[in-house]
Amino acid sequence: MRLGHFSRALSVGALLMAGSQIALAQAVSETNPESVTPTQAAFEAPAAPIVTLDMEALQSALAEDARDFSEAEQQAIAEFYEARAGQPFWSAEDGVALRALTTAAGEAGAQGLPPARYSLEALEAAGDNPVLQELAAMRAYLQLGGDLTAGIVRPSRIDEEISIRPERATAETLLAALTDQSVTDALRSLEPQDPDYRALMAEKARLSALSEAEGLGAPVPSGPSLRMGESSPRVAALRARLERLGYNTDPVGATTLLPVNDETTESGTETTSIADTSFDEGLDAALKTFQRDQGLIDDGVAGRRTLAALNVSVADRIRNIDVNLERMRWMNIDLGARRIEVNIPDYSVEMIDDGDVVWSSRTVVGEVEETRTPEFSDEMTYFVVNPTWHIPDSIAMRDYLPQLRTDPQVLARKDMSLYTRSGVRIDPALVDFSQYTSESFPFRVKQNPSAANALGRVKFMFPNQYSIYLHDTPSRQYFNRDHRALSNGCIRLEKPLELAHVLLEGQVSDPVASFDGWLETKSERYVNLDRPVQVHLMYRTVFVDADGKIRYREDIYGRDAKVFSALEAQGVRLPDAAQG
Numbered sequence: 001m002r003l004g005h006f007s008r009a010l011s012v013g014a015l016l017m018a019g020s021q022i023a024l025a026q027a028v029s030e031t032n033p034e035s036v037t038p039t040q041a042a043f044e045a046p047a048a049p050i051v052t053l054d055m056e057a058l059q060s061a062l063a064e065d066a067r068d069f070s071e072a073e074q075q076a077i078a079e080f081y082e083a084r085a086g087q088p089f090w091s092a093e094d095g096v097a098l099r100a101l102t103t104a105a106g107e108a109g110a111q112g113l114p115p116a117r118y119s120l121e122a123l124e125a126a127g128d129n130p131v132l133q134e135l136a137a138m139r140a141y142l143q144l145g146g147d148l149t150a151g152i153v154r155p156s157r158i159d160e161e162i163s164i165r166p167e168r169a170t171a172e173t174l175l176a177a178l179t180d181q182s183v184t185d186a187l188r189s190l191e192p193q194d195p196d197y198r199a200l201m202a203e204k205a206r207l208s209a210l211s212e213a214e215g216l217g218a219p220v221p222s223g224p225s226l227r228m229g230e231s232s233p234r235v236a237a238l239r240a241r242l243e244r245l246g247y248n249t250d251p252v253g254a255t256t257l258l259p260v261n262d263e264t265t266e267s268g269t270e271t272t273s274i275a276d277t278s279f280d281e282g283l284d285a286a287l288k289t290f291q292r293d294q295g296l297i298d299d300g301v302a303g304r305r306t307l308a309a310l311n312v313s314v315a316d317r318i319r320n321i322d323v324n325l326e327r328m329r330w331m332n333i334d335l336g337a338r339r340i341e342v343n344i345p346d347y348s349v350e351m352i353d354d355g356d357v358v359w360s361s362r363t364v365v366g367e368v369e370e371t372r373t374p375e376f377s378d379e380m381t382y383f384v385v386n387p388t389w390h391i392p393d394s395i396a397m398r399d400y401l402p403q404l405r406t407d408p409q410v411l412a413r414k415d416m417s418l419y420t421r422s423g424v425r426i427d428p429a430l431v432d433f434s435q436y437t438s439e440s441f442p443f444r445v446k447q448n449p450s451a452a453n454a455l456g457r458v459k460f461m462f463p464n465q466y467s468i469y470l471h472d473t474p475s476r477q478y479f480n481r482d483h484r485a486l487s488n489g490c491i492r493l494e495k496p497l498e499l500a501h502v503l504l505e506g507q508v509s510d511p512v513a514s515f516d517g518w519l520e521t522k523s524e525r526y527v528n529l530d531r532p533v534q535v536h537l538m539y540r541t542v543f544v545d546a547d548g549k550i551r552y553r554e555d556i557y558g559r560d561a562k563v564f565s566a567l568e569a570q571g572v573r574l575p576d577a578a579q580g
């Protein structure tokens with residue numbers, strides 16, 4: 001902007017006059033102390049005019065800065081200052097608002113945001129022109145406030161399986177936040193209000209401090225699985241790593257152990273104590289606790305998956321946190337007082353009602369290579385008891401067409417039927433399947449309600465473009481694994497019947513008896529919900545558990561890496577100490 005376009009908003013003469021009045025009062029009080037005090041004289045003197053902005057200059061500057069301010073923002077800013085009768089907000093004499101904004105912009109990195117995105121360098125170019133000062137600060141505030149409400153990258157551009165549309169606050173909403181609270185409080189009100197958000201920020205600060213200190217030390221060397229009773233330098237490395245992660249490996253009745261390679265002989269040679277190299281009960285207990293914290297099977301064996309979790313670097317953990325802070329900004333909306341939340345990489349689901357978890361379950365989600373479970377939100381409107389499985393074409397062609405070519409009876413053994421596209425049932429024995437490919441397969445396959453049905457006894461429907469739903473499963477053994485990305489994309493539930501009972505509360509007098517009665521008919525039954533429920537399929541690799549502890553999960557689909565790459569493109573950087 002050019003300074004010549006704007007008139008000065010301050011009345012210099014008026015300010016000088018006010019100053020001379022105070023000086024005169026001081027002089028009078030010195031010659032006649034009892035006559036009047038300087039303070040009294042200042043208040044009794046004609047008041048200095050209220051500092052106001054030249055509104056025409058403001059409008060002109062907004063129009064000239066059309067690249068920085070949209071039409072809606074221009075209008076909101078103009079109305080903001082009109083409501084203030086032209087009084088400056090950011091360049092007010094006390095400077096409180098501007099200092100708070102400057103501090104927040106400089107500390108944006110704590111929230112996984114790039115401070116340079118909210119640069120206030122334009123303030124220097126504004127000189128002493130209050131209009132330019134106000135707009136420079138306003139530009140930074142609207143950018144930071146908007147980013148807090150919706151994030152800085154578009155999810156759908158990162159991965160087509162992330163179907164989330166963040167709702168960015170309007171300029172009117174952002175400016176309204178400034179009317180009755182401090183700038184600091186306004187910005188806090190715009191960020192996600194989920195307690196996890198601030199908890200993750202605190203964890204990032206802890207890890208940043210750790211990276212500036214000793215870090216986590218050397219990783220545990222690769223090799224065969226480690227278990228209780230063994231003794232080796234790798235056991236000592238395992239013990240040291242757990243200790244640095246905050247897990248107490250002391251055996252019962254033992255004193256504190258030395259970290260690996262922390263004891264030095266008189267000759268200066270580093271040694272490791274015998275206790276350190278032995279896989280004892282203390283180490284076994286610590287490892288099992290770590291495994292539970294990581295969502296792994298707590299068998300006390302340091303195998304491939306456990307070692308991978310142990311050896312994650314501080315830098316990678318900070319990347320995980322930055323990504324999950326951004327995910328929370330994407331979902332910075334009212335999720336619904338009564339809702340279901342699926343955390344894909346945690347293989348878990350919860351139903352929440354007015355802040356209370358009323359049902360939870362382990363899950364099996366989409367497998368990694370072909371059928372990853374997408375992220376999206378929708379509304380559950382009904383469930384189906386004794387469901388028929390209408391097998392998706394992709395699964396029928398991939399899994400069943402090859403089998404039908406050699407064994408037409410494979411469908412009968414699985415209680416499945418073959419239909420034409422028009423719905424006519426046909427005998428697979430009469431079809432030459434060798435003539436069909438995955439591109440020309442003209443049939444549909446259905447599995448009848450039964451104990452062997454892949455959907456189990458019930459499926460929960462929230463109609464969506466992905467044909468994803470929650471359902472029961474006869475394959476119960478998979479819930480005992482720590483890696484449960486095994487489905488065709490839908491979410492299998494360990495405790496589906498309990499969910500049906502909860503959904504029916506208030507709808508029928510006896511939810512359990514009603515559901516059991518429908519189940520016993522062995523016929524398919526649709527049950528519409530009197531109170532539909534919001535369903536959110538999320539991908540949270542860092543979160544806070546019910547005990548208030550930070551939990552990390554494996555990035556099973558590689559989405560964290562994609563999101564952080566997009567954040568880096570917007571200027572997000574790791575703390576200097578973590579980059580080494």
